[in-house]
Amino acid sequence: MTPTSDGSPDLTNLEGLGDFDIRWGWNTGRLDPGTTTVLRVKNEARSMPWVLPPMLAATQQVVLVDNASTDATADAAREVAARHGAQDRLTIVGYPFQVSRCGPEHLATPERSVHSLAYYYNWAFSQVRTAYSLKWDGDMVLTAEGVAVLDSLGWQVQSTEAIIAIPRHPLFVADDRVAYLDLGWRNMEFYGYPMNAAHTFVKAFEWEMRVMRDDDRIIRAPEGLAVELKYLDADEISHWTSPDAFATSPRTGRKRREWEVFSALKEGRENELERVVRIESPDGMHVIDHVTRRWLPGADRPLVKADIPRGRRPLGAAQHVLGPNS
């Protein structure tokens, strides 16, 4: 992509919606030092009290892209930021289009459509005005240790162009006091990227992906810094076309694992699960706070142990997945 000096957009959409053309920050002025978290959310109001504060602590700016939520996610985010005195570091923008779900629906959607995951992500990241950006999900919670690590990385990568990979662990929340942490699957994904034309989003098979170069330097964070919330009382696969859609390729192994653990917990078969830890919080403390502030920082390392023999997969298998997010 080449810089434009006449103010014309860097990327237009097939629908001809000029308000949602894309103009990259690096073409419109100097990018400030620091990192912006980009949170793309749809109906994540209940998670905002846990998701947002650590990101406000670890990065300089947060851009929350609300994709037509019906549960007042944006209001919840505003309220949380105000409680932490960080209103001026939270930007909320709306993206009103129905975005294709991962899997076959995504595959059938043209990349330059406003309904495409790739276009949606590019538009979301075009809001960033700092030198680095961090892709973050509306259900991912950084631990206390994770805040320290990401805050440090924000300046440690300033003199170089590096991609930051962070492992995350699914946390299946049963209620305010009980949750199940899946330590049976090693899941490392790329979250932090320098903001430049070499690292934009393109369409891949099941979902979008952010482009990498062969000579990109990668820095990998250790385990135990982030959890991904999965509420057992919610439909956690609604962003997929169907469960069958992620039963097809090695790239979707993580989703299969999530589905299997989720189903087993919903059906009361938790004793069938290996390396899924039941955690109960002390009186007066929510289990998500307990896991992210105390349990995980204090847990013995390494968290995800060696692979289970192949014949016993997939329920207990520890796998290493390093690839695009869904």
Added chain:
Amino acid sequence: MLSGALQQLGLHVPAPEVPPDDSNPKGFAESQWVVDFHDELLRRTAVHVSDARPQAWFETAKISLKERPRIRLHSWLERQFGEADELLIKDPRLAWFMSMWRAAAIQSAAEPAFVTMLRPPAEVVRSKERHYAGRLGNAGRATAWLNMMLHTERATRGSERVFLRYHDLLDDWTSAIYQLGDAFGLQGVLNADIPDISRVHDFIDPSLHRSGGSWDDLDVPTGVRELAEETWQQLNKLVDDRGGATDATDALDELRTAYITLYADAEAIARSSIMAERLNQTLRADRAIATAAPDAPVQALVPTAAEAVTAQPPAARTQAHRRRPAASPADRLAGLIPHGLRAAVPSGIRRRLRALLDRRPRKR
């Protein structure tokens, strides 16, 4: 000096300590394990304690995120908390691994608090010039100070922190250390009794260590001096505001960016010098091999690349290159790595790597 004084007031320095020597007969108040740990990690990342490269922070960040060193540090810290509730950790190398220490403290449910001593940059450069020989030069010493101070300041944001002027400590240590103890709630300072305070008076010698803060006669480029002076002014604001002066931290962000840009420009300009130095290193290595094995049948017949270029007529040059044996994969790789870095790898490991690289594929 500060850590020694705090130790006199009862703060626990994990044992064993680095033994005193002639340069510091009163002791360093540094834990040997910490120094060795940091030394090892710096060696593994090819970063030296006075590294002026902004990118060196990325290199130490990478190793700081590896599981094994994190586990080692956390285990050691846990053992030390078995000895005392408040620990005093001092090492000039610590700044390179601050993020790992912060994480280890969180894992141990401890609250890290950081003290940064401030000393005028020109004085630091003079002091290092006097005490440490080396190839860094005064421009390198000044940029090392900038790199260290700008990034240390950034690294300690968000934690409890205090900036102390070295000269304030010399002028009136009671005021400086009481403020520090008050800020961190250090019981040893707040509850110090007469013998404790007397010991610190004996320990601190206010007549020592004044080198003068003038840049006169120091061979440091103007741009570097100006950056260092501006950084010094901004850091001083943090002394009076317990590290929280927002206008100062904003200004220091700008200065850090300016330093990174300055360094990148200098590297870009100096690229020819860097290439020449690499070629010289290869040349010296070739000569060393030739000197070490004068009877080697093939090597002895072959001029080095530089000699071939300067001393041989074109036809002979071609012949010489034909007669030179093809470099092995290990030789080719070794030629790309600076000598200093190669020398840092233990010889046993170098031999094994060479053997691996030179292993020929088996015929099928």
